[in-house]
Amino acid sequence: MKETDNREIFNRYGIKNTRQRNIIFNILKKADSPLTAEQIFLGCKKLDDSMSFSTVYRILNTFILKDMVVKTSITEDNKSMFELNYEEHKHYLVCVSCSKMITIGHCPIEDYENSLQKTTNFDITGHKLEVYGYCPQCKNKK
Amino acid sequence: MKETDNREIFNRYGIKNTRQRNIIFNILKKADSPLTAEQIFLGCKKLDDSMSFSTVYRILNTFILKDMVVKTSITEDNKSMFELNYEEHKHYLVCVSCSKMITIGHCPIEDYENSLQKTTNFDITGHKLEVYGYCPQCKNKK
DNA sequence: GTGAATGCAAAGAGTTTGCAAGGTT
């Protein structure tokens, strides 16, 4: 534990600063799209061979409880995916062939939520949007 | 098998007309939002106590293969949900408290897909959108 | 030192599969 120490962040959220939490937090920080628990576990293994799979899940659930991480369901095969809870609103464009995910900057439906709030009388708290397609590489292979 | 016989539909898709398929197809027809495999199984049990859970999954997968049904992932707890593959494009507004789902008629992002296609060079095939909030009943209990 | 976090193994969900028996065309 040296250069990449997230102690201050963990303090702010009231959780202890452990080696395993640092590893996972750093993996999520580096990721540019949501990761499966398995991807995170494999990343951990490279840095600490003794890391256990249940620790990965437990830490992710702790992070979720503290709102540091969000679970974005969404694959066809019922695997959860995890990413840092960025303040900015993000959506992904997902390749249905190779599963590559790229970030969509602008959110097209914030305005829409307002009108929906009026018509449905729901108190709207958020939304999930994913767009699917073939990425430039895969569409040429079709 | 009498009044509610989907033989013609099954013929059209090239699959046999069985009692179990009729039961499941009718349950999906009546549903106004996606159902979990368990909900479907429980519905089946009421009409045919001998129905097996694996039959439910197998029939659902057959229907998916024939594009009669779509699997819409999406719950926080990694359960799949299933609904008929309606031609019209549908989205749901989901209550985060009681899980009630209501259908959103208009899709706000069809235009958006076109612009995204240009900027990303993806060949876009579809999208998934769910909006979350508290329904009128639940928001008063908060 | 005290309570919280970890590793391991085992248990739980949800879903799929092998096989023998039964149903559909």
Next chain:
DNA sequence: AACCTTGCAAACTCTTTGCATTCAC
């Protein structure tokens, strides 16, 4: 009759949990 579908039980995958040990504060 030939093939497809079903029921049952067992297997498989993803995730959670119990318990003893280790670690952070």
